[in-house]
Amino acid sequence: xxxxxxxxxxxxxxxxxxxxxxxxxxxxxxxxxxxxxxxxxxxxxxxxxxxxxxxxxxxxxxxxxxxxxxxxxxxxxxxxxxxxxxxxxxxxxxxxxxxxxxxxxxxxxxxxxxxxxxxxxxxxxxxxxxxxxxxxxxxxxxxxxxxxxxxxxxxxxxxxxxxxxxxxxxxxxxxxxxxxxxxxxxxxxxxxxxxxxxxxxxxxxxxxxxxxxxxxxxxxxxxxxxxxxxxxxxxxxxxxxxxxxxxxxxxxxxxxxxxxxxxxxxxxxxxxxxxxxxxxxxxxxxxxxxxxxxxxxxxxxxxxxxxxxxxxxxxxxxxxx
Ligand code: NAP
Numbered sequence: 001x002x003x004x005x006x007x008x009x010x011x012x013x014x015x016x017x018x019x020x021x022x023x024x025x026x027x028x029x030x031x032x033x034x035x036x037x038x039x040x041x042x043x044x045x046x047x048x049x050x051x052x053x054x055x056x057x058x059x060x061x062x063x064x065x066x067x068x069x070x071x072x073x074x075x076x077x078x079x080x081x082x083x084x085x086x087x088x089x090x091x092x093x094x095x096x097x098x099x100x101x102x103x104x105x106x107x108x109x110x111x112x113x114x115x116x117x118x119x120x121x122x123x124x125x126x127x128x129x130x131x132x133x134x135x136x137x138x139x140x141x142x143x144x145x146x147x148x149x150x151x152x153x154x155x156x157x158x159x160x161x162x163x164x165x166x167x168x169x170x171x172x173x174x175x176x177x178x179x180x181x182x183x184x185x186x187x188x189x190x191x192x193x194x195x196x197x198x199x200x201x202x203x204x205x206x207x208x209x210x211x212x213x214x215x216x217x218x219x220x221x222x223x224x225x226x227x228x229x230x231x232x233x234x235x236x237x238x239x240x241x242x243x244x245x246x247x248x249x250x251x252x253x254x255x256x257x258x259x260x261x262x263x264x265x266x267x268x269x270x271x272x273x274x275x276x277x278x279x280x281x282x283x284x285x286x287x288x289x290x291x292x293x294x295x296x297x298x299x300x301x302x303x304x305x306x307x308x309x310x311x312x313x314x315x316x317x318x319x320x321x
Contacts, residue, residue: 010097010113011037013309014105016089017120019046020073020295021285024302025118025309026084027077032310037083037114039107044088044252046070046122047286048295052146052172057295066146069295085110090255092117092281100316101280115316116309119256119268119276119283120302123249123293128160132216133245140222140242145169148242152177155241158225159183160213166246167191167199173244174204181238183208185230208238216243251287263289274305280316282309 013029015022018040029036040046048054051066060069078084087107095104097113105112125143127133133141142148149172157177159170162184168191173180182199187209189196199205214226214235224237251266261269261277267289274282284301286293314320 010102010115011035011083012114012313013037013116013118013306014039014103014112014114015118015120016092016105017041017046017122017285017287018074018084018086019120019122019285019298020048020070021122021298021302021305022118022120023070023073023077023082024299025120025284025306026082026302027073027080028303028306029118029309030077030080030082032306034306034310034313036081037085037112038077039089039105039112040084040086041121041252042086042088042108044122044124050144050146052169054295066295085112089121092256092259102316103280115280115313117281118274118302118305118309119253119260119281119287120285120298120305121252121255121287123251123286125245126248126250128213128245128247130213130215132218132222136216136218136222136243139220140218140240141216142242142244143246145172145244148244149173149176152242154178156181156239157242157244158208158213158238158240159244159246161246161248162186162189162191163246163248164191164195166244167195169244169246170205171195171198171202174202177242178204179206180204181206181208181240183211183213183225183227183238185212186210187231213243249286249293253287265289272304273308274301275308280312282312 012034013036015038026038048066049070055063089107091106102115153176156179158181160183210230211227224239268283282305284305285298
C-alpha cells in the first residue's frame with residue numbers, strides 16, 4: 001500500500017469515526033494511556049450533530065442541542081490526550097508491525113498503523129428511491145430538519161416515515177412550518193409512545209396514513225408529492241414546499257464488507273465485548289447490529305470497545321495484568 005504514513009510506529013488503537021461512539025471509545029482509550037487516534041469522517045456527518053434537541057441523555061435534565069453535546073464529547077476526549085484527524089477511511093489491511101500483528105488504515109493519502117482498530121462509522125439516512133428525490137435535494141428535499149427547517153417558515157412541508165426520527169423532526173418543524181403532513185406507509189406509528197402522543201396532539205401536524213410517496217414533483221423547486229393510498233390504491237397530489245425524508249438508516253460499513261462479518265442489513269456483527277469477526281478489530285455505535293440506537297447506547301458501546309481494545313493491545317505487547 002502506498003501513501004503518506006504519519007509514523008512508522010503504529011498507534012495502539014485507531015478509531016474510525018468521530019461521533020458519540022468513536023469519541024467515547026477515544027476518551028476511554030486515551031485515559032487508559034493507550035496511544036489513540038480517532039479519524040472523523042470527512043464526507044459524512046455524525047447524526048447527533050444535526051439533532052436539534054436531545055432530552056434523554058442522562059445527567060442533562062434540561063436537554064441539550066446535539067451539536068453542543070458532540071463538542072463536549074470532543075473536548076473531554078482531547079483532555080485525556082486523544083488525537084483527532086479527519087478523512088474518509090477506504091480500507092483496513094492486516095499488517096505486521098515488528099513482531100506484532102496489526103493493521104494499516106487508509107484515509108485519502110494518509111496511512112495510519114494500529115495494533116487494534118475500533119470501527120464507529122455510524123449510519124447514514126436511507127433514501128426512498130422515488131422519482132424526484134435526488135433531483136430536488138437542496139431544492140425542497142431534505143434529510144436534516146435542523147439544517148433546513150428555518151427555510152420553511154409559514155410554508156407547508158411533508159415528513160416521510162413513522163419512526164422516532166420522523167416524528168421528532170416533524171414536531172421540530174412545526175416551529176417554522178404552518179403545516180406538517182407526516183406520510184407513513186402504515187396506519188400507526190413506530191415511534192416511541194411519548195413522541196407519538198406529542199405529535200398526535202400537535203395541531204400543526206396532519207397525517208397521511210397508509211400512504212406511499214410515488215414521486216416528488218415541481219418545476220425548479222418541490223411543489224407537490226404524489227401519494228398512493230396503500231389500502232385503496234387511489235393516488236392524489238399533496239401540495240408541499242418541502243419534503244423531509246426520515247425512513248431509517250443505512251450503516252456506513254461498505255469499506256469493511258470484505259474484511260469483517262456483517263449482517264444482512266450491512267450492520268457489523270459483534271459479541272458482547274464489541275469484538276468483530278476479526279481479532280483486533282472492534283466496533284461500536286450505530287454501525288453495529290443491535291436493537292437500540294441512541295446516543296447513550298453508542299457511548300456505552302464505545303466504552304466497552306475501548307476496554308476490549310485495551311485488553312487486546314496489552315496482551316499483544318505482553319503487558320497484560
Ligand atoms: P426507524 O426506526 O428504522 O424507522 C424508519 C421509519 O421509516 C419506519 O416507520 C418505516 O416504516 C419507515 N420506512 C422505512 N423504509 C421506508 C420506505 N422505503 N418508504 C416509506 N417508509 C419507510 O428509523 P429512525 O426513525 O431513523 O430511527 C433510527 C434509530 O434511531 C432507532 O433506533 C430510533 O429509536 C433511534 N432514534 C431515537 C430517537 C429518540 O429516542 N428520541 C430519535 C431519533 C432516532 P415501518 O414502520 O413500516 O417499518
